[in-house]
Amino acid sequence: MATPAPHDGDRMLNRSMLIKLVVMAAVMFGFGFALVPLYRAICNITGANSLVKRDVTAAGARNTQVDTTRTVSVEFDANARGALVFSPEQNAFDVHPGAVTAVKYRVTNSLNRTVHAQAIPSYAPAVAGQYFEKIECFCFTQQTLAPHETREMPVVFFVDPKLPRDVRTITLSYTFFELGGPAGETTSAGQGGTAAATPAGGA
Template sequence: MSTPKFSDRPDGDRGFNRSMLIKLVVVAFLMFGFGFALIPMYRAICQVTGINNLVQRDATVREARNTQVDMTRTISVEFDANARGLLGFKPEQTSLEVHPGEVMTVMYDISNNEGRTIDAQAIPSYAPKQATEYFRKIECFCFTQQTLKPNETKRMPVVFVIDPKLPKDVKTITLSYTFFELNKPAVPQPPKQSAGA
């Protein structure tokens, strides 16, 4: 009994293979589109829910001008920085004593140690979580995407004010930024070795 050759197979298999190929290509495009849309979706969800709101800038500037400084309270603000890959990212100072209502500036340094241009976005987070609504950023590198040329270093400011309405039991706020590279190139996979090698 002989095995059928590829040319002897019915056209049904070819139709099935073609259909499966089309489905797989569509799934790959959908996955790529979803990955590409993650950051805009994240921003929209944050804006709707009020979590890590990156677009409060204009209202915050107006508020900061009308804020009275509460000299009777001091809040310790701690600064943290995280980055992936060969991005060097750190605050110039790790903590600061602040009076609620006082406009303060802290600088962050970021270095691109890659041999290529990188587009990146910083995403802030706060601890305790309730501090999010009282920590007002007037100017921040997290408002826009950052482009760093190969081996470039930038100093970037964060100008902020803590709302005097911050609950009295909050004595320390931690502001943490994570820098994510946008459109990172895929890592090439090493070629598979054959079992006989």
């Protein structure tokens, strides 16, 4: 039996490598779409960071004492997956622990079709999540955006005065995922999706 020429061996090696890369890309793409239901399943099991449950009621917030002896810098971060253009109204501001504060985020559906999406919050440092109390948040429910719709969405929150004094900065970061969108869609600008730039200090 004739021995394959060296270039045949290289061709087989390149083909094998290409197949592996394609499989890896497909797995990573699928994992990105699976993050939201996976996160929701974990939340349902553990009861942690529930997407649909308020951290505290407005009545509970009114009973919170405001610590005017110090301020905490809150930074706002926004990331989008797929067809959404997403950003905060302000990148950062200082708050007194216990003071109820609001910030707005803006999201735009860049597609010619309706998009269903979910925002997932995260915090840095991680310990801050125990003390960041959201009264109202667009992350509590799924959002439905009409074609090319732009929507302003508030987050009403306060920082628990029990926050350790060595934590002087909190970053609130949201990642917005499209839910169950058809593959291969492109934006009106001809791109697959746009992610908003994140301010320094984001999670």
